[in-house]
Amino acid sequence: MLYYNPIPYFCASLILKTVFLKIYFASDFHLGIPDHASSLKREKMLVKWLNEVCSDATAIYLMGDVFDFWFEYKTVVPKGFTRLLGKLAEITDSGVPVYLFRGNHDIWAFDYFAQEVGLQLHREAVIREWNGKRFFLAHGDGLGPGDKGYKFLKKVFEFRPNQWLFRWLHPDIGTRLALFFSRKSRYANVARDTKQIAGEGGIDMSRERLFDFAGEYLKKDPSINYFIFGHRHIPINMPLGADSRFINLGDWITNFSYAVFDGEELKLMTFKTGKPELIRPVNSGLQH
Numbered sequence: 080m081l082y083y084n085p086i087p088y089f090c091a092s093l094i095l096k097t098v099f100l101k102i103y104f105a106s107d108f109h110l111g112i113p114d115h116a117s118s119l120k121r122e123k124m125l126v127k128w129l130n131e132v133c134s135d136a137t138a139i140y141l142m143g144d145v146f147d148f149w150f151e152y153k154t155v156v157p158k159g160f161t162r163l164l165g166k167l168a169e170i171t172d173s174g175v176p177v178y179l180f181r182g183n184h185d186i187w188a189f190d191y192f193a194q195e196v197g198l199q200l201h202r203e204a205v206i207r208e209w210n211g212k213r214f215f216l217a218h219g220d221g222l223g224p225g226d227k228g229y230k231f232l233k234k235v236f237e238f239r240p241n242q243w244l245f246r247w248l249h250p251d252i253g254t255r256l257a258l259f260f261s262r263k264s265r266y267a268n269v270a271r272d273t274k275q276i277a278g279e280g281g282i283d284m285s286r287e288r289l290f291d292f293a294g295e296y297l298k299k300d301p302s303i304n305y306f307i308f309g310h311r312h313i314p315i316n317m318p319l320g321a322d323s324r325f326i327n328l329g330d331w332i333t334n335f336s337y338a339v340f341d342g343e344e345l346k347l348m349t350f351k352t353g354k355p356e357l358i359r360p361v362n363s364g365l366q367h
Contacts, residue, residue, distance in 0.1 A: 105337040106142035106309025107330035142309040143182025143218030171197030219310035316347040316360040
């Protein structure tokens, strides 16, 4: 079913438009790595995608790890990303809400994005309902069984005295140190996750923590139609139950993938070629 937005708004081109209901989801851009040139190339691709989707977007959800590292000092933020932040500010100024989930790489995002860019920040999972469909939305870090080491580390990072101590490091030292460990962690985790659930023979979800978490949550609340996560870097659209699907948004490092809900159906797409292309959902042949 198509929905008419009764409040026309301007978006980038400042042309008054009647739009359909579409909600966009994307995650894991990891801007800032592995070097400035390649990060800038991906940032420009991301801005091109935002230019395309903002014309018919009712809302845009950025589901975490937008940056490979982010820390807000009282008067200093990390250098760069001006194209993306400027575009997001333009979109929010036009009246289209943009929601940002904190990921494990931008866990130290505080009030800068709200005050300067107009983003609405989410620190925990949220449930939303659109057109009779219920969505469970989260970045995904720390959810599901196991991974006790990271869960402990997350508590360390969220402990305010530790954040205060980190602020005493000069930004040139603190940022370089954090990026070094962030890159080591990310490369190791992506390689492990790809080997575990996207190896030869198709998708094996038997050791996928977020899939297990969603299945257990669905037993408590069977009304959820879509579980949407980032974090794992592998685009997945697969059934979780008779009326529920598990969505992992992939990333913007190799997949350039995102999801769009048009009021009736959610589709997983890729913008890798510079235009939207469908990623086929997995409906059978799952390994458990």
